[in-house]
Amino acid sequence: MKLANRISKLQPYLFMEISRKIVAKRAAGADVISFGIGDPDLPTPPHIINRLIGASLDPPNHRYPESDGLHQFRKSIANWYQRRFGLSLNPDKEVVPLIGAKEGIGHMALCLLDPGDIALVPDPGYPVYSVGTMFAGGESYWMPLKEENGWLPDLDAIPPDVARVARVMWLCYPNNPTGAVADLGFFQKAVDFAKRYDIVVCHDACYTEIAYDGYKPVSFLQAKGALDVGLEFHSLSKSYNMTGWRVGMAVGNADLVNALTRVKSNLDSGIPQAIQYAAMEALDGSQQSIQDNIAVYTRRRDKVVEALHNAGLEIVPPKAGLYIWVRVPHGYTSAEFATLLLDQQDLVVTPGNGYGPQGEGYIRFSLTINDADLDRGVARLAKLRVSAKGPKAIDNRPTRFVDLIRDHVVAKYVRPAKPGDTITITAKDISGALQRGNIYRQICNAIDLERFQKENGLRLIDRQGPPSGYGNVTWQFHLLKS
Ligand SMILES: Cc1ncc(COP(=O)(O)O)c(C=O)c1O
Numbered sequence: 001m002k003l004a005n006r007i008s009k010l011q012p013y014l015f016m017e018i019s020r021k022i023v024a025k026r027a028a029g030a031d032v033i034s035f036g037i038g039d040p041d042l043p044t045p046p047h048i049i050n051r052l053i054g055a056s057l058d059p060p061n062h063r064y065p066e067s068d069g070l071h072q073f074r075k076s077i078a079n080w081y082q083r084r085f086g087l088s089l090n091p092d093k094e095v096v097p098l099i100g101a102k103e104g105i106g107h108m109a110l111c112l113l114d115p116g117d118i119a120l121v122p123d124p125g126y127p128v129y130s131v132g133t134m135f136a137g138g139e140s141y142w143m144p145l146k147e148e149n150g151w152l153p154d155l156d157a158i159p160p161d162v163a164r165v166a167r168v169m170w171l172c173y174p175n176n177p178t179g180a181v182a183d184l185g186f187f188q189k190a191v192d193f194a195k196r197y198d199i200v201v202c203h204d205a206c207y208t209e210i211a212y213d214g215y216k217p218v219s220f221l222q223a224k225g226a227l228d229v230g231l232e233f234h235s236l237s238k239s240y241n242m243t244g245w246r247v248g249m250a251v252g253n254a255d256l257v258n259a260l261t262r263v264k265s266n267l268d269s270g271i272p273q274a275i276q277y278a279a280m281e282a283l284d285g286s287q288q289s290i291q292d293n294i295a296v297y298t299r300r301r302d303k304v305v306e307a308l309h310n311a312g313l314e315i316v317p318p319k320a321g322l323y324i325w326v327r328v329p330h331g332y333t334s335a336e337f338a339t340l341l342l343d344q345q346d347l348v349v350t351p352g353n354g355y356g357p358q359g360e361g362y363i364r365f366s367l368t369i370n371d372a373d374l375d376r377g378v379a380r381l382a383k384l385r386v387s388a389k390g391p392k393a394i395d396n397r398p399t400r401f402v403d404l405i406r407d408h409v410v411a412k413y414v415r416p417a418k419p420g421d422t423i424t425i426t427a428k429d430i431s432g433a434l435q436r437g438n439i440y441r442q443i444c445n446a447i448d449l450e451r452f453q454k455e456n457g458l459r460l461i462d463r464q465g466p467p468s469g470y471g472n473v474t475w476q477f478h479l480l481k482s
Pocket of ligand 1: 038099101102103126172176204206234235236237243247248
């Protein structure tokens, strides 16, 4: 049997790998506590379930729904956006319900990308942006999110040659996995950038309803001109503890909504109607459950933050979202430290590198864990005494250049001792690793090399090997400072 190439390009879905580990540990008798997956343990509020039960008894709701949902449901979504963000949306042109935001995010790539087209994708980021891009035959250009920039992409660092050919930019705030937030000023910059280069902005806003200490996240669509260039993806999953019901929405530019609706109508048959009624109840009814959720997550966030501080780990308490993003002790990789937590404390966390190379050096704790388990998990964290290990690595959070060559290095490289010394890195057949698109391949390689040098105090003095990366490539650098 021959499967399509895109199947072999798929990494195992991040959480499938984590689930597999948990099952194996539990089968071996371990009392595993998982801070891994972002799936609220809190139940869907009763008034929403009651509406679902009532609607499920009504025969018209047993039939195929429309792909674009019930008019009343689209209206509920528009009204919710009006109440929450002060935005007026046309329910018939600027709103489309989704079978969860994930479905819409995946399908959106089919609306925007032809084979070879470029999508600007955050690194680290929710994996569906790049997987959808790959399914559509496109190429992801990774926009590095860095701690020093508040985990926002540096739009000025995107080379104009890339921006001119890119079709879409994906953003997500409050951010998964870093917990960062964006203000209207940043969204305005994104709109201006999109207009300058004729790029669509798709903003994933699934976490706006979980925010701490009185902070209220904004919508991308509140930025001036956003409706001209963008679409916002939202979800009832996290806001109303409805991950299992599969309801979300895309709202924004009418042409983009229309394109997504057309793709969906050819591939799915919409959200079961009884669930649409339940979703209307969620959006139109009492919003008390959102306040209740926030109270629970605030309590949990504070406990985990305190335990992590006490364990000597570096963190910034998040202003919003369900996650705590933690820098691992110096000398560990994300996977090594996640494995240490699992082996020593039976604690599951998500390694940051699963969200992209820039996530290397971090792990993610999810707060969607019941209080009793959280308390036991926190008690285990309190026992943890971690410190940096090993000699100072050249960089425990590899830049993408390092990441590209990591699996291809022929001879292990060691940081030289004094300025003026040289360091030689040889990698074998990196063509596969660099195979990320035509123009983009060269540009990206050059940028990463530049960054690698800057971050490590090196200057490139020689590069030998075929430009395409087939065969051995050797780079030689001078150490500028120790
Ligand atoms: C950033 C982000 N977007 C989208 C989703 C998916 O949301 P939904 O349940 O609506 O498909 C998730 C789920 O974890 C997420 O973290």
